Amino acid sequence: MDYTTRPPFPQAAGGRGRENRAFRADALGKGRSFCYNTAGKPCKEMERYMKLGIVGLPNVGKTTLFNALTGSQAETGSYTAANARPNIGQAKVPDERLDWLAAYWHPKKYSPASIDFVDVPGVSSGGKGNEVFQAIRQVDALVQVVRCFDNEDIFLEPADAVRDAESFELELILADIEIVERRLERAKKNAKGGDKKYKREAEMCEALIAHLTEEKPARDFPFTDEDRDILADGGLLTVKPVIYAANLDEEGMADYANNANFKALSDYAAARGAAVLPVAAKFEEDLAELDPDEAQMFMEDLGLHETGLDRLIRTSYDLLGYISFLTAGEDDVHAWTIVRGTKAPKAAGKIHTDIERGFIRAEIVAFEDLKACGSMAAAKEKGLFRLEGKEYVMQDGDVTMFRFNV
Ligand SMILES: Nc1nc2c(ncn2[C@@H]2O[C@H](COP(=O)(O)OP(=O)(O)OP(=O)(O)O)[C@@H](O)[C@H]2O)c(=O)[nH]1
Ligand SMILES: [Mg+2]
Numbered sequence: 001m002d003y004t005t006r007p008p009f010p011q012a013a014g015g016r017g018r019e020n021r022a023f024r025a026d027a028l029g030k031g032r033s034f035c036y037n038t039a040g041k042p043c044k045e046m047e048r049y050m051k052l053g054i055v056g057l058p059n060v061g062k063t064t065l066f067n068a069l070t071g072s073q074a075e076t077g078s079y080t081a082a083n084a085r086p087n088i089g090q091a092k093v094p095d096e097r098l099d100w101l102a103a104y105w106h107p108k109k110y111s112p113a114s115i116d117f118v119d120v121p122g123v124s125s126g127g128k129g130n131e132v133f134q135a136i137r138q139v140d141a142l143v144q145v146v147r148c149f150d151n152e153d154i155f156l157e158p159a160d161a162v163r164d165a166e167s168f169e170l171e172l173i174l175a176d177i178e179i180v181e182r183r184l185e186r187a188k189k190n191a192k193g194g195d196k197k198y199k200r201e202a203e204m205c206e207a208l209i210a211h212l213t214e215e216k217p218a219r220d221f222p223f224t225d226e227d228r229d230i231l232a233d234g235g236l237l238t239v240k241p242v243i244y245a246a247n248l249d250e251e252g253m254a255d256y257a258n259n260a261n262f263k264a265l266s267d268y269a270a271a272r273g274a275a276v277l278p279v280a281a282k283f284e285e286d287l288a289e290l291d292p293d294e295a296q297m298f299m300e301d302l303g304l305h306e307t308g309l310d311r312l313i314r315t316s317y318d319l320l321g322y323i324s325f326l327t328a329g330e331d332d333v334h335a336w337t338i339v340r341g342t343k344a345p346k347a348a349g350k351i352h353t354d355i356e357r358g359f360i361r362a363e364i365v366a367f368e369d370l371k372a373c374g375s376m377a378a379a380k381e382k383g384l385f386r387l388e389g390k391e392y393v394m395q396d397g398d399v400t401m402f403r404f405n406v
Pocket of ligand 1: 056057058059060061062063064065075076077120121122123149150151154247248249250280281282283
């Protein structure tokens with residue numbers, strides 16, 4: 001039985017640039033339904049990938065960054081009907097361990113983890129963002145693009161990263177107020193029947209609105225576990241973790257650590273426990289057009305060793321506490337994304353619910369051990385394969401075979 005729950009990707013090792021583009025052509029064209037069902041929700045039976053929303057003020061380079069990350073060619077520049085809609089795309093997570101396993105197994109399928117990106121139009125209209133933000137209510141984290149470049153054709157004023165970051169955060173807060181107000185209205189109506197649950201919900205909503213009205217993000221609100229459950233499906237934006245993407249031009253990128261806007265934004269981010277990442281969206285978009293060797297050369301000229309995609313993936317995996325475990329064989333070499341701390345049966349459930357239900361044990365070798373031994377047989381001989389039970393907490397890079405019985 002083939003337990004891969006997602007249709008195959010175009011195959012290639014490496015996982016960036018050109019092949020992402022090839023994939024996207026599918027994702028945005030007729031094949032779009034293969035990521036999302038008609039209601040726009042991820043299909044339940046499909047593998048759940050990390051999903052990031054790209055947000056920010058207008059014209060700061062969100063779509064440019066989206067293109068660079070996903071190898072897409074979505075329209076950038078001034079407002080048109082085309083860029084008033086969200087762009088949805090994917091990028092594969094480059095993983096050298098998976099490349100090694102693929103070289104070992106020569107599998108029929110190569111299945112790196114993916115990240116879903118949703119790029120929404122800019123918002124700066126004083127609380128009119130809710131419609132735009134609809135597309136990112138269910139993302140795991142926000143990548144807030146902040147302008148750290150000057151472009152006199154588009155902006156009259158020079159970049160001021162902290163002012164912009166603050167002003168965009170206010171848009172998110174205003175959007176959340178609107179959501180919680182709707183929630184409050186509903187809870188009040190329902191509470192009329194005397195149901196305590198709704199009365200409690202109404203009180204919490206009122207307190208949360210007061211908190212948001214002070215321009216504080218919902219993540220700083222002292223939620224009880226019960227509150228959290230109540231709001232779990234609400235899709236509040238200001239509870240989501242944020243990665244600030246400081247968008248620099250080539251010159252700024254070459255010496256970003258000394259760029260005044262980058263420095264100010266880093267301090268701002270650090271004060272809120274958020275991550276900040278220097279990117280050169282325009283430069284990277286141009287790089288994505290080149291073949292990988294050429295792109296590497298241009299990157300090294302700028303002193304960059306990794307693409308923005310690589311760095312963003314690493315940052316967001318760390319931020320969200322994601323790790324990967326790996327499955328490998330002649331059919332498929334596959335990286336699965338799980339939250340750190342996930343136990344073996346639940347991890348098995350990522351592959352198929354049957355394997356979770358019928359879980360017996362997991363046979364595991366750490367990737368580094370396998371690589372050091374050079375082959376499965378050698379690793380077995382050395383006793384590096386472990387049999388783990390239901391309580392085993394999966395580790396990053398575990399090469400895993402599940403034994404199950406249904
Ligand atoms: N100089 C310079 N221009 C950039 C950079 N990034 C983006 N641009 C330009 O800024 C303009 C807007 O870029 P987009 O990527 O469309 O911006 P956006 O944030 O998606 O804009 P909206 O979706 O309309 O809010 C384009 O003309 C880009 O070429 C950059 O790093 N440097
Ligand atoms: Mg855009």
